[in-house]
Amino acid sequence: MKIKKLILIMGILSSIFGCGQNNNLIELTSKQDAEEGWQDLIFSITKKEKLDNGFWSLTCKAKYENQIVGLKINIADGIPAGFVNGEIDNTSFASNGVEIHSIGKESDKLIEVISKLYGQPIKTKFASEKLTFTAFPLNKENAILENGRFHFKLFFDENDEQNLYAEIFLNPDLKNGTVELNEKDEEYRTNIVKMLSEK
Structure with a gap:
């Protein structure tokens, strides 16, 4: 009997705290500038973990029209500065420096939303395999990620082997x-919609 009560209480607490977390999520398109016309997206980090391979694993979620969308982004920590003494350092490209993974239904909803925002045919299934990107750091210091905000330009299929x-x-x-x-x-x-979608 005690075990049943405990399970019930845990279920209620999980429900309360789960809803609370979702209520605190940022609006996916809240940082967009209507005048510029870019479909920029912003997410709340709901979980972060430093992996053994030196990457940060970030579970990212946001709200869009009362639904939850999200994905997981793994980023190599400590990518060297891309700008040194005011000049581009071409040795700072990090091959496979960023990975994007599906987190399930929230990612499937995300690709549907991105398709809509980008004016592309609607896709409803996020890629199940991890996507890897070359990252170029647009920073003047090494990107020790826990220290603050950093900027990267990502390149996918840079040799255009997959078109x-x-x-x-x-x-x-x-x-x-x-x-x-x-x-x-x-x-x-x-191409962004195609690469993020299940083939």
Whole structure:
């Protein structure tokens, strides 16, 4: 009997705290500038973990029209500065420096929303395999991620072997608990939707 009561109480607490977490999520499109027309996205970091391989694993979620969307982003910690003495350091490209993973139904909802925002045919299934990106750091200091906000330009399929070449900006801010995925150029919208979708 005690065990049943305990399970019931835990279920109620889980429900309360789960709802509370979702209520605190940022609005996916709250950082967009209507005049500029970019479909920039922002997420709350709901879980962060330093992995054995030196990456930070960030579970990122947001609200959009009363639904929860999200994904997991793994970022190599300590990527060297991309700008040294005011000049681009071409040795700072981090091959496979960022990974994007599905977290299930929230990611499936996210690709549906991105398809809509980008004006692309609606996709309803997020890629099940991890996606890897080359990252170039747009920073003047080494990106020790827990220290604050950093900026990266991501490149997907940079040799265009899959006809899916695309660029996008990634701005993690572990101190304030947010991650931004910002558009580089509208010409990449089709490929971004394709690469994030289940083939």
